[in-house]
């Protein structure tokens with residue numbers, strides 16, 4: 560099934576309020592639209608007659624060994640709203656497809672169970688844990704220990720959420736918290752003992768790069784920073800110990816007046832890619848989108864909503880279909896561009912629509 564068909568199937572199956580929760584963005588959803596539209600403005604300029612060695616789409620990522628493709632599952636909340644198998648299904652699918660899964664604080668399955676599910680599908684899966692800098696450092700630290708003990712191989716600190724985004728559709732639909740029977744399982748039994756509801760995930764009172772640096776020092780895991788748009792913040796992330804930066808506007812769910820994530824990528828690459836991997840997410844929907852992002856300097860790209868649609872439509876098989884389709888399309892595009900490895904895609908191989916070199 561194509562990603563489009565999985566989306567349509569998900570839309571037919573889901574409670575419309577839950578569909579809107581995933582599909583929607585902040586404000587007038589300008590950034591949500593811009594993320595996908597940005598990819599349409601770039602075109603690939605293939606090279607040719609460069610030999611026919613076998614292709615290798617694997618990517619080296621922090622704490623992940625080699626991923627089968629330069630694609631990761633971006634952290635998204637509440638997989639059990641999509642399918643009863645929830646994050647377990649996503650974890651098995653990602654591991655089976657050799658993709659990094661970023662599971663998060665807002666998961667409806669605890670991180671140790673997520674890692675255990677991934678291990679059912681592959682011996683050495685890469686599961687990263689996403690968290691926010693909690694206003695109380697002991698809560699952040701407890702989450703870090705939980706992720707380490709579960710066997711996560713990297714941490715992702717999301718820094719674009721000083722306050723919760725105003726998701727227009729959720730406000731209209733009155734969707735403000737998880738329905739009864741679901742909980743943000745990672746928030747259970749933390750210092751201060753919050754009961755595990757959505758509103759217990761404070762994004763952050765006033766954390767600083769110093770707080771981030773302290774977190775990075777308290778763990779041996781690589782720590783990536785997610786939600787970077789400004790190149791100066793990318794530099795600060797590296798200076799404070801980040802092992803990677805993820806250029807992201809949270810899928811258009813935070814500030815509705817920022818550029819498309821893809822449009823922020825080149826400046827961040829220029830600022831730090833010689834020192835650390837630069838990843839991006841937002842609007843990736845086809846293999847050629849992956850090729851464009853890599854040509855602009857990304858090491859890997861994340862997919863958020865497409866994974867949720869695959870999960871809602873067909874559970875584990877649907878998530879596998881999303882990841883397999885993207886990898887296959889990307890491999891095909893790489894071949895058509897005369898590339899054998901991800902690094903063969905270079906900035907001279909993309910042009911803006913209407914322009915040529």
Ligand SMILES: Cc1cc2nc3c(=O)[nH]c(=O)nc-3n(C[C@H](O)[C@H](O)[C@H](O)COP(=O)(O)O)c2cc1C
Nearest residue numbers: 581633634635636665717809810841842862863864
């Ligand atoms: C339903 C939903 C929930 C999300 N929850 C989180 C989260 O808990 N933490 C986080 O860092 N990002 C979260 N994100 C943002 C994604 O990680 C990612 O940045 C975004 O979805 C990428 O855009 P895409 O959906 O166009 O692929 C969420 C996105 C969606 C759609």
Ligand SMILES: O=C(O)C(=O)c1ccccc1
Nearest residue numbers: 636665724757760809812
């Ligand atoms: O919905 C989101 O985008 C999101 O990031 C989030 C974070 C915490 C709890 C629920 C959702």
